[in-house]
Amino acid sequence: MSSPATAAGPVTAAPAARPRRALRVPRPGYLAGKLAAAVVSFGVTLVIGFVLFNLMPADPVRTMTRGRPVSEAQLAQLRIQLGLDKPIWQRFLSYVDDILHGRLGYSWEYQQSVASLVAQRLGPTLLLMGTAFVISVLLGLWLGMRSGWRAGSLFDKVTSATALTLWSVPTFWLGMILLIVFSVGVGPIHGFLPTAGMSDSSLPQTGMTHYLDVARHLVLPALTMVLVVYAQYVTIMRSSIIEEKGSPYLLTARAKGLTDDAVRRRHALPNALLPSVTMIFMHLGGLISGAVTVEAIFSWPGLGDLTYQALTIPDLPVLQGTFIVFSASVIVMNLLADLAYRFLDPRVRAS
Amino acid sequence: MSTTPTVTPAAATDAPAGAAAAAPPRFAGARRFARSFRSRRAGLAGLGILLLFTVLALAAPAFIGPDQLDVTKVNGPLLAGPSASYPLGTDQAGRSVLMLLIWGARESLQIGVIATVLTVVFGSAVGIVAGHFGGFVGRALMHVTDWFIALPSLPLAISLAAVLGQGQASITIAIAATSWTATARLVRAQTLAVEARPFVERARALGAGNRQIMLRQVLPNVMPLILVSSTLTVAGALLSEATLTFLGLGSPTDVTWGEMIHDAFFGGAFTANAWWYLLPPGLAILAVVLGFTLTGRAVEHVLDPRMENKR
Numbered sequence: 001m002s003s004p005a006t007a008a009g010p011v012t013a014a015p016a017a018r019p020r021r022a023l024r025v026p027r028p029g030y031l032a033g034k035l036a037a038a039v040v041s042f043g044v045t046l047v048i049g050f051v052l053f054n055l056m057p058a059d060p061v062r063t064m065t066r067g068r069p070v071s072e073a074q075l076a077q078l079r080i081q082l083g084l085d086k087p088i089w090q091r092f093l094s095y096v097d098d099i100l101h102g103r104l105g106y107s108w109e110y111q112q113s114v115a116s117l118v119a120q121r122l123g124p125t126l127l128l129m130g131t132a133f134v135i136s137v138l139l140g141l142w143l144g145m146r147s148g149w150r151a152g153s154l155f156d157k158v159t160s161a162t163a164l165t166l167w168s169v170p171t172f173w174l175g176m177i178l179l180i181v182f183s184v185g186v187g188p189i190h191g192f193l194p195t196a197g198m199s200d201s202s203l204p205q206t207g208m209t210h211y212l213d214v215a216r217h218l219v220l221p222a223l224t225m226v227l228v229v230y231a232q233y234v235t236i237m238r239s240s241i242i243e244e245k246g247s248p249y250l251l252t253a254r255a256k257g258l259t260d261d262a263v264r265r266r267h268a269l270p271n272a273l274l275p276s277v278t279m280i281f282m283h284l285g286g287l288i289s290g291a292v293t294v295e296a297i298f299s300w301p302g303l304g305d306l307t308y309q310a311l312t313i314p315d316l317p318v319l320q321g322t323f324i325v326f327s328a329s330v331i332v333m334n335l336l337a338d339l340a341y342r343f344l345d346p347r348v349r350a351s
Numbered sequence: 352m353s354t355t356p357t358v359t360p361a362a363a364t365d366a367p368a369g370a371a372a373a374a375p376p377r378f379a380g381a382r383r384f385a386r387s388f389r390s391r392r393a394g395l396a397g398l399g400i401l402l403l404f405t406v407l408a409l410a411a412p413a414f415i416g417p418d419q420l421d422v423t424k425v426n427g428p429l430l431a432g433p434s435a436s437y438p439l440g441t442d443q444a445g446r447s448v449l450m451l452l453i454w455g456a457r458e459s460l461q462i463g464v465i466a467t468v469l470t471v472v473f474g475s476a477v478g479i480v481a482g483h484f485g486g487f488v489g490r491a492l493m494h495v496t497d498w499f500i501a502l503p504s505l506p507l508a509i510s511l512a513a514v515l516g517q518g519q520a521s522i523t524i525a526i527a528a529t530s531w532t533a534t535a536r537l538v539r540a541q542t543l544a545v546e547a548r549p550f551v552e553r554a555r556a557l558g559a560g561n562r563q564i565m566l567r568q569v570l571p572n573v574m575p576l577i578l579v580s581s582t583l584t585v586a587g588a589l590l591s592e593a594t595l596t597f598l599g600l601g602s603p604t605d606v607t608w609g610e611m612i613h614d615a616f617f618g619g620a621f622t623a624n625a626w627w628y629l630l631p632p633g634l635a636i637l638a639v640v641l642g643f644t645l646t647g648r649a650v651e652h653v654l655d656p657r658m659e660n661k662r
Contacts, residue, residue: 037497046500048507148606168586168640170593173612173633176621184624216470289505293594306646307509314513327507334501 030342037337045327050095053320055088087224099324105317114321117306126199129291131218132225137280139226140233145272147234148241148273149264163231172293175224179297182220184295194218196299221298225290232286236279241272274344281337285330387653393454394649400642404635408456418607419450433627440627443618449556451606452631458607460639462523463589470588471581472533479573483546491541496535504529508591512600519607520586520662522600526591530584537574537580545572575654579595582647595634608632 070078074176077145079085086094098105104114133263143163147156166174183195194217199205203213244250253267288304295304305321352564388394439448448621481492481654508525545551551568559568595601603610611632615625 037611040494041498041501045502048502049510052510052514131540163635164644165641168637170592170609170612170633170636171592173629173636176612176616176629177633180621180624180626184621199618277359285503285505288503289594292505292509293597296598307506310597311509311513316513319510319513323506323510325356325502326503330503331501 016301018065021178031339034335034338038331041331042328045324045331046096046099047065048293049099049320049324049327050092052323053316054091054095081155107310107315107318109313109315109318114317116320118303118321118325119300121303121306123298123302125291125295125304128218128221128225128295128300128302129287131222132229132290133287135222136226136230137233139274140230140280141237141276142231144234144276145264145269146235147243147341148238149245149268151238151242156238159234162235166227167231171224171226171228171290172297174227175221175297176219178224185308192327193217198301217298217300221294221300224294224297225287229287233280236283237272237276240276241268244272247271273336274341276346278337278341281333281340284333288326288330355490376428377462384653388649389520391649391652393645394652395583397642397645397647397649399427400638404460404639404642405455407453408460411457413626415450415454420446432625433518439631440625442614442628446466448628448631449612451611452608452635454606455611455632456635456639457609458519458591459589462519462526462592462607463585464576466523466526466530466588466592467585469523469582470531470584471577472532473527474534475538475570475573475577477535479542479565481535482542483561483569492524492535493539496532497537499529500532502529504568505594508595509598509600512595518602522592522595523532526588530591531590533579534580534584536576538571539577540570541619545569549587575650579647579651581648586643587645589640589643591637598604608636626662 015128016060040152084091102115105120106112107114107117109118147153149158150156179195180191185192192199198217199210199213200217203209249269250263253263258266291302292304292307294300295302299305303325307322308320310322311316357491359399363615428437428441430443431437431441437447439452442448477492477496480495481488481489508529511525511528512521515524521632546564546569555562590639592607593609593612595618596605597613599613601607601610601613609632612629615621615628615632619625621629
């Protein structure tokens with residue numbers, strides 16, 4: 001989790017550094033460079049995953065068999081079965097090989113391959129994160145644009161104060177409060193939204209009723225995530241519109257006699273949008289953090305809930321699997337954001 | 352900020368400002384800073400909140416003993432609403448929520464501050480070294496930082512804490528391990544800016560070595576920025592602490608705000624509609640995080656008036 005203020009620091013540095021590098025490197029090389037960087041990042045993720053989950057736990061076999069009667073011979077047998085008797089470099093190579101082939105290990109708790117667990121849970125997470133992401137981006141960009149354009153106005157002050165307060169609230173706590181108010185019911189409010197899960201098992205699992213049911217279950221988790229996440233987007237958009245506001249081309253637009261509204265929407269917005277969108281994609285890691293806690297609170301059957309359940313056991317293969325899947329998706333999204341920025345902004349492309 | 356030397360009576364009672372009146376010029380900056388900070392209401396409010404919670408946290412052992420926090424020794428009603436003897440009600444074990452809240456300030460702030468110190472020391476060291484040694488070392492360090500930035504922080508922190516085991520120590524380490532990157536980047540950028548200035552060149556011409564330049568020339572000039580960024584780091588660390596504890600990574604015997612919310616959620620406060628148990632720890636986290644953020648931003652603005660309209 002990073003604060004809006006510190007978040008703006010490293011991020012504003014990134015677009016400034018990019019054109020300089022692009023000067024030296026021609027276009028195909030740029031693509032290759034970015035790809036190589038992403039591959040190296042993934043490699044580092046693999047190393048961290050290996051160190052965390054394969055080297056640091058004192059004796060995985062004991063953790064695995066905890067609470068069950070096992071003899072020393074059985075333990076030794078398990079160790080050979082898991083390849084724990086081999087030297088570290090061999091274990092690392094077979095670990096990398098496994099992961100690159102999609103074999104993410106075998107869950108101790110679910111007695112099922114981690115890859116199949118992840119596949120089952122991916123859909124709900126994408127639905128929740130996607131919904132929350134789209135709503136908070138639209139809301140954040142709109143509010144950021146309005147408040148940045150009139151920086152210092154009452155609207156700006158109210159927007160910024162609200163965003164800062166909501167950002168300072170722990171996600172899971174906000175989710176619990178919403179859950180109590182809208183699902184359990186407080187005072188005059190009767191709980192009218194479902195407390196947990198993604199659908200009501202007593203209803204048919206197909207067709208329109210099912211979609212409406214899922215939408216009803218989606219309201220609170222998505223709302224919680226939006227409330228905590230949108231603040232970052234407000235800050236990003238606000239500072240980038242303030243940056244654009246002093247530009248000479250806006251003076252030209254005004255001198256042409258355009259209305260303030262047209263200047264803002266047709267001239268300032270497209271230019272401010274560009275860096276904002278890139279930064280938003282670079283902040284996707286924050287969305288994942290939100291997803292873990294929100295899914296845990298609302299028992300939303302996604303990857304975050306899987307992580308949480310694995311944590312309580314602790315089921316290390318599942319934790320390793322979700323860690324690698326989360327990291328890989330962030331790396332891929334950052335790469336796409338990088339490439340999209342270059343594609344969208346002719347100034348970067350030309351240089 | 353205008354710096355007209357109108358010394359108000361309030362300024363004379365101010366500790367750094369009062370010392371400055373006795374004339375050592377090194378305090379002139381501090382006096383200017385205090386005056387300019389005082390004109391920022393949000394910053395003052397933030398500082399007030401922080402002072403209140405710090406005093407509470409430090410004074411807590413004076414009126415809270417282990418007997419009041421030990422689930423086996425308390426004899427209050429279970430999950431009872433606010434009353435005269437229990438202003439904020441009781442928890443599922445019969446402990447006073449108010450006592451837990453005050454004691455929680457102690458442990459939560461402790462984790463937040465220690466994690467921040469680790470973060471800032473490590474991040475600044477990496478940042479200064481990466482900025483000072485421009486060549487291979489600097490680039491390698493920056494690449495490592497970039498790799499860590501790319502990793503999603505909560506899954507990494509969860510994994511780390513899960514492997515290290517429950518408890519405050521592993522949570523502190525997990526927070527530090529995931530948040531040092533922002534400080535490192537910031538400090539590196541500032542180091543590059545400082546090293547470009549003439550006095551560093553002068554020091555080098557006078558024969559200063561790498562270590563002396565980094566410690567005596569760069570560090571003092573980067574320090575204000577480090578301090579500002581650390582107030583924001585504490586805010587983030589407190590939120591991470593609450594999140595990790597809530598997810599079950601804290602030790603159940605510790606009393607932190609995150610642990611309180613965890614207990615409230617899983618200990619039946621939820622179905623009993625025990626708002627007096629659920630609300631206070633969350634509001635306390637909100638207040639302290641806001642306090643740190645507001646203070647940090649105010650200091651940031653005072654140090655760099657150019658960002659007046661930026662944020």
